[in-house]
Amino acid sequence: MIDRMHLRILREIERQGSLTAAAKALHLTQSALSHTIKKLEAQLGAPLWTKEGRNLQLTQAGEYLQREASRLLPQLERVDQVLRQYASGDKGTVRIGMECHPCYQWLLKVVEPYLKRWPGVDVDVKQQFQFGGLAALFNHDIDILVTPDPVLRDAITFDPVFPYEQVLVVSKDHPLAGETFIQPVQLADQTLYTYPVSPERLDIFQQFLLPAHCHPKRHKTLEDTDMILQMVAAERGVATLPQWLVEEYAQTMPVAAVRLGKDGVHKHIHLGIRNASADDVHIQTFIEFARQQDINAGV
Amino acid sequence: MIDRMHLRILREIERQGSLTAAAKALHLTQSALSHTIKKLEAQLGAPLWTKEGRNLQLTQAGEYLQREASRLLPQLERVDQVLRQYASGDKGTVRIGMECHPCYQWLLKVVEPYLKRWPGVDVDVKQQFQFGGLAALFNHDIDILVTPDPVLRDAITFDPVFPYEQVLVVSKDHPLAGETFIQPVQLADQTLYTYPVSPERLDIFQQFLLPAHCHPKRHKTLEDTDMILQMVAAERGVATLPQWLVEEYAQTMPVAAVRLGKDGVHKHIHLGIRNASADDVHIQTFIEFARQQDINAGV
DNA sequence: ACATTCCATGAACAATAGTAATGGTTAAAT
DNA sequence: ATTTAACCATTACTATTGTTCATGGAATGT
Structure with a gap:
């Protein structure tokens, strides 16, 4: 009953904001679209839009169909793509x-x-x-x-x-920089920079700090690896990164890696x-x- | 490009085994189907079937499309269903x-x-x-x-x-039936019945036996709760079930519940x-x- | 009030999808 | 070996569906 074209219509009207614009984007006349919609609504027995002034407002059913459209259409488009690739060798x-x-x-x-x-x-x-x-x-x-x-x-x-090892990154001049490894308590007076994800998904908490019931003095988040390393280099705090990545950065920035715990955190x-x-x-x-x-x- | 009807054709030909039968199932003539397929294959630029004798054999692309059909069609059908329900109140x-x-x-x-x-x-x-x-x-x-x-x-x-407690089920006459709770070692000489899922997903192993490095004498699996309880009642072994469920069964069968560990396994x-x-x-x-x-x- | 933008509608037309009839091929049954 | 039955392809024709054109009404902004 619901056809691919119907889904495309829903999506395009959302994108373009108006029926006329959607029609153009779908390479149809406005009239054709209007007809198709009317027919679809008749089939369903329920309207998908209500006219609010001169533009359209989705009904509850319309909103549902739109969500499904934006979910299913990319999958159908992927099928097209894969089939085209099968055809071309x-x-x-x-x-x-x-x-x-x-x-x-x-x-x-x-x-x-x-x-x-x-x-x-x-x-x-x-x-x-x-x-x-x-x-x-x-x-x-x-x-x-x-x-x-x-x-x-x-x-x-x-x-x-x-396989890689997750290590602590500190400034080269940082007191911890000389250690071969650190204990959880040694972070108690440090500012820790991480990516903005919940602590449950950060190894430094799950595998290092929490088992020892420790926590850093402050926990700040930054979006970007480079930004985090800037802060670390400027001695504003410490962070954790894969060891191989620290090695790379250490060539151009004054930072050093320190093992987390005696055995390290391995991932x-x-x-x-x-x-x-x-x-x-x-x-x-x-x-x-x-x-x-x-x-x-x-x- | 790929339309819902195309997916239905793929699925129906798989189900029915022949083009003629599929056509009937789709309320079409055999000829109409033949036409649609030919057109689709022309559009794609690649065949979806090869003729092996008098029946069809899917090509690689055809197999892919068939998989996608059986994945996507149920979702489209669900959309139909929900929309019908929106229409009917x-x-x-x-x-x-x-x-x-x-x-x-x-x-x-x-x-x-x-x-x-x-x-x-x-x-x-x-x-x-x-x-x-x-x-x-x-x-x-x-x-x-x-x-x-x-x-x-x-x-x-x-x-x-x-919330419920996971407990051990034993026969009323079983040596363990009198205990208020048991320790992991006490299962070392028992036959344990469970559902046929991997031990990683069985709490009795994950939360009780493995932390204590114990394991039962034998581990047997049965599909069905009633069957497991039959075996338990017949003193062929022990099993684990939610406590409230054991209570119910205990009214009609000679079985009893025993707590797992001092504090019990709570879920x-x-x-x-x-x-x-x-x-x-x-x-x-x-x-x-x-x-x-x-x-x-x-x- | 007027121009503009938007959507709806009906009639005419074009494109598409469907049917009927037929024939060729293959596999099984006699 | 021949017949029978099942299956798919093809052609010509028909019906249905989709699309456009032309037009009109309704809402918004100037």
């Missing part, structure tokens, strides 16, 4: 999403040689998710999720591809995929490639 | 999925009075999920997930609605919903209703 697109900020740095290193090795495959990288990376994976917005926090569930498989970057897409060639090759890359990089 | 359907076997018993008690209280709302209960309950929730196969194991994620909200049944559907009236009222129900039942 073995070209493909792998859509990769990331949840953690430093993952991006790692991904850059993997994607570049991957694109060279597989010229027929495109890579789409997405970072912003309305409902988080896992939802994006389930909703078929992305095909691979890069994350340090795998979740054990039937439908999703996580594959550890890159893996995981690649998560839907089990249903496990036999997709491009996804398979990407994961394999990523894992091999790390054998070289994971020194 | 405030009727609605809440689709509930369950991951844990005993959840079903609890749900039965909640659904019955709920249906009486809200005659306009239907409840669909589903128990089998190809990729697990969480995936079903993400895929819009269900609207509410009943589970004892919430997962913290952006897109999903879990709401604890019913909650959670209701999980997509954040995007948090303002759906029917879903809201169901959760509210479920929570109130438990105040009475949760003795």
